[in-house]
Amino acid sequence: MDGSQFPAGYDPRAFPAVAVTVDVVALTIRQGALQVLLVERGEQPYAGRWALPGGFIRPGEDLPEAAARELAEETGLTPRAHIEQLASYGAPERDPRMRIVSVSYLAFAPDLPDPRPGTDAADAAWHRADRLPELAFDHGRILGHGLERARDKLEYTPLATTFVGETFTISELRGVYEAVWGLPLHAGNFHRKVLSVPGFVESTGETTESGGARGGPRARLYRAGDAKLLHPALLRPAREEEVR
Structure with missing residues (x-):
């Protein structure tokens, strides 16, 4: 049965029309800060306002495909790392045009380049998560x-x-946690905790070419391990206090 045929006695026009969109929360770390990708709407409703990249799904298109397409079309970016479904939003009056349900996605990638706006966006830019x-x-x-x-x-x-390159230092990994959590972490404690989690990271056997601007010792390089879950977990400092 193709999409133009329906069972006997079934009339889709008897039901209220509902549209489905996808919206993407795309995150990266630039200049040491967590940043969110936003587009400036070029059409009504909310023309001139910033919004998440997204849009209506197409016939025959699966939701993850629609999310990747919208992100690429409106910004010129294609997620290179991780994308997952976040949640669904269907409040009756969330969109002034009609009843629209949004399925949102979360995308992560390291140090993405400047975006370019698509045909229905006036602009696209990264915004710091703490200055939206x-x-x-x-x-x-x-x-x-x-x-x-x-x-x-x-x-x-x-x-x-997924926020760092293929190889990275523990210091660079700590920078990800500090940017996303929005708080400083003790370098020594963090280093110890990361290396105590089986499968979190693995050594490459190599080091950085130099010791950085301060001329210290060269840092060891790591790559992502094969762990899917961290045990023990790396709790945020506030949650560590709660556990104690």
């Missing part, structure tokens, strides 16, 4: 949920390794 403008629709709520998901996942999954 007021967003269109309910995108502020979606973004808030995406940020909290990212902060939580850093505790119990190796997600942080």
Whole structure:
């Protein structure tokens, strides 16, 4: 049965029309800060307001495909690392055009380049997660949920390794945690905790070419290990106090 045929007695016009969109919370770390990709809407509703990249799904298109396509079309970026479904949003009046349900996605990648706006966006730019403008629709709520998901996942999954390159130092990995969590971490304690988690990172046997600007010893290089979950988890300092 193709999409133009329906069972006997079934009339799809008897039901209220509902559209489905995808919206993408794309995160990266630039200049040591967690940044969110936003597009300036070029059309109504909310023309001129910043929003998450996204749009309507196409016939025959699966949701993850739509999320990747919208991200590429509106910004010129294709996620190179990790993308996952975040949540669904279907409040009756969340969009003034009609009843629209949004399925949101969360994307992570290291140091992504400057985006370029697509045909239906006036502009596209990275915004620091702690300096965000007021967003269109309910995108502020979606973004808030995406940020909290990212902060939580850093505790119990190796997600942080998707924000760095193929090889990295423990200091660079700590910078990811500090940027996403928004707080400084003790270097020695962090180093010890990371190396105590089986499968989180593995040594490459190599070091950096230099000791950095201060001329210290060369740092060891690591790559992501094969762990899917971190045990023990790397809890945020506030949660460590709660556990104690």
